[in-house]
Amino acid sequence: MKAVMYGAGNIGRGFVGALMSQAGYQVTFVDVDRELVGRLNAAGAYTLRVIESEGHRDTLITNVNAIDGQDGEAVARAVAECDLMATAVGARILPFIAPNIARGLKMRFAQGRPEMNIIICENLMDADRVLEGLIKKELTGEEVERFDRSVGLVEASIGRMVPIQTEEMRQGNPLRVCVEGYGFLPVDRDAFKGSIPEMSGLVPYSPFEYYLRRKLWLHNMGHACCAYMGMYAGKTYIYEAAAETDILLLTRAAMLESVAALAETYKVPVRNLINHMDDLLYRFTNRALGDTCARVGGDIRRKMAPEDRLIGAARLCIKTGIPPVHIALGAAAAVRQFLIEEGTAQDSAAAMDALKALSDLRPDDALTGLILKFYDLIRKGAPLSEIRLFAREEKHRLVGPVV
Numbered sequence: 001m002k003a004v005m006y007g008a009g010n011i012g013r014g015f016v017g018a019l020m021s022q023a024g025y026q027v028t029f030v031d032v033d034r035e036l037v038g039r040l041n042a043a044g045a046y047t048l049r050v051i052e053s054e055g056h057r058d059t060l061i062t063n064v065n066a067i068d069g070q071d072g073e074a075v076a077r078a079v080a081e082c083d084l085m086a087t088a089v090g091a092r093i094l095p096f097i098a099p100n101i102a103r104g105l106k107m108r109f110a111q112g113r114p115e116m117n118i119i120i121c122e123n124l125m126d127a128d129r130v131l132e133g134l135i136k137k138e139l140t141g142e143e144v145e146r147f148d149r150s151v152g153l154v155e156a157s158i159g160r161m162v163p164i165q166t167e168e169m170r171q172g173n174p175l176r177v178c179v180e181g182y183g184f185l186p187v188d189r190d191a192f193k194g195s196i197p198e199m200s201g202l203v204p205y206s207p208f209e210y211y212l213r214r215k216l217w218l219h220n221m222g223h224a225c226c227a228y229m230g231m232y233a234g235k236t237y238i239y240e241a242a243a244e245t246d247i248l249l250l251t252r253a254a255m256l257e258s259v260a261a262l263a264e265t266y267k268v269p270v271r272n273l274i275n276h277m278d279d280l281l282y283r284f285t286n287r288a289l290g291d292t293c294a295r296v297g298g299d300i301r302r303k304m305a306p307e308d309r310l311i312g313a314a315r316l317c318i319k320t321g322i323p324p325v326h327i328a329l330g331a332a333a334a335v336r337q338f339l340i341e342e343g344t345a346q347d348s349a350a351a352m353d354a355l356k357a358l359s360d361l362r363p364d365d366a367l368t369g370l371i372l373k374f375y376d377l378i379r380k381g382a383p384l385s386e387i388r389l390f391a392r393e394e395k396h397r398l399v400g401p402v403v
Helices: 010-022 034-043 074-079 091-110 126-138 141-150 207-234 238-243 245-264 270-284 309-317 323-341 348-359 365-377 386-397
Strands: 002-006 026-031 045-052 055-062 062-069 082-085 114-121 151-155 178-179 184-187 203-206
Touching: 002 010, 002 074, 010 026, 010 045, 010 055, 010 082, 010 178, 010 184, 026 034, 026 045, 026 074, 034 045, 034 062, 062 074, 074 091, 082 091, 082 141, 091 126, 091 141, 114 126, 126 141, 126 151, 141 151, 203 207, 207 245, 207 270, 207 309, 207 323, 238 245, 238 270, 245 270, 245 309, 245 323, 245 386, 309 323, 309 365, 323 348, 323 365, 323 386, 365 386
Parallel strands: 002 026, 002 082, 026 062, 045 178, 082 114, 114 151, 184 203
Antiparallel strands: 045 055, 151 184
16 A cells, blocks of 8 residues: 655654554655655654653654655656545645646546545645645646545644654654654544545544534644743743643633533533543643743734634634633733734733734624733733632623522
8 A cells, every 4th residue: 555645744754654654554755855855765764752751652664755845747656656645734835736736636547546535634724625726726627527526635633742853852863753642633534535544543523623623722722821821921831831730720721611612512522522621731741842832822813813723712612602711811811922022012902902903803892801801910910820810700700600
């Protein structure tokens, strides 16, 4: 069996390509890093190191080779001949790889080969539709019909956290990839054409929107809350923030709000979501990852967008009748950090302007008022213990009497 892994970076080598190899595929990586391509071809293997606070364990990933992404003919041949394919190149790179994929599909159609599935591992909503549009622009009408019949574009939810690979992690081995232990790959069951490949860790699920939203509005949201509150508390690393009692309690409370909203919306067992939440909070404490609050909290414009991790999760809560008190606190901490990075003075008017620009929130929006309440506490430098007590009182007020 042959597989093509388009992208030999952290997710390509550190997760999906490794799953393919361990499932028995001969894996061909495609990458524009010629030095990396040469090293993979010379070694025919690389080390996957799972790192945890207590230590690490190494696995040799074998049966691999690589192709220079600039060699369109070689890439097309690999696509034409493979049994399974995946992409992990970054959303902005998809337009550049689509012509090579289309070229390979043209060869594949001409050779009369069977169905093929492309697992799309990109941090992009509706990634399947985006890639479909890019590929179809390169195909004829007849080829588009063949594409619709025989090519599955399968979205995936990437939950494995892979740190920036430092020289210390490589320890003189440039092919080594260090990752956390989480190894599940949820994918869209309904998108496959033909049989679903047998791979350890592959989790086919329908409706897949649930996993996409769970990743964004539980995992990413909790991670962001932890990061922004960590920065407020002067923490450098995520594991330091996650170990601080007040930050842990506030982050968990925000995640519980999302748990309740997701369970109500997608009719899934609450216990499954709570188990996932607690596992995430444990994974956040992995000091070996060396993940910083600044990295996790970076790109605030994207992370405070109307449908992204903080505001999107808060709006889902409101839609399901759950007051997003602690998520609003996370958003307030994000606004504080945004104003710092923009060099803007900390005041309520600037915070309101930021919420309007970043999140399309109006002054009369209930969520706006909730965020600004917490922002005012943060602006005044209130300790997290005081903020936590205020959040508890606000939650009690908004929930009202409970039978």
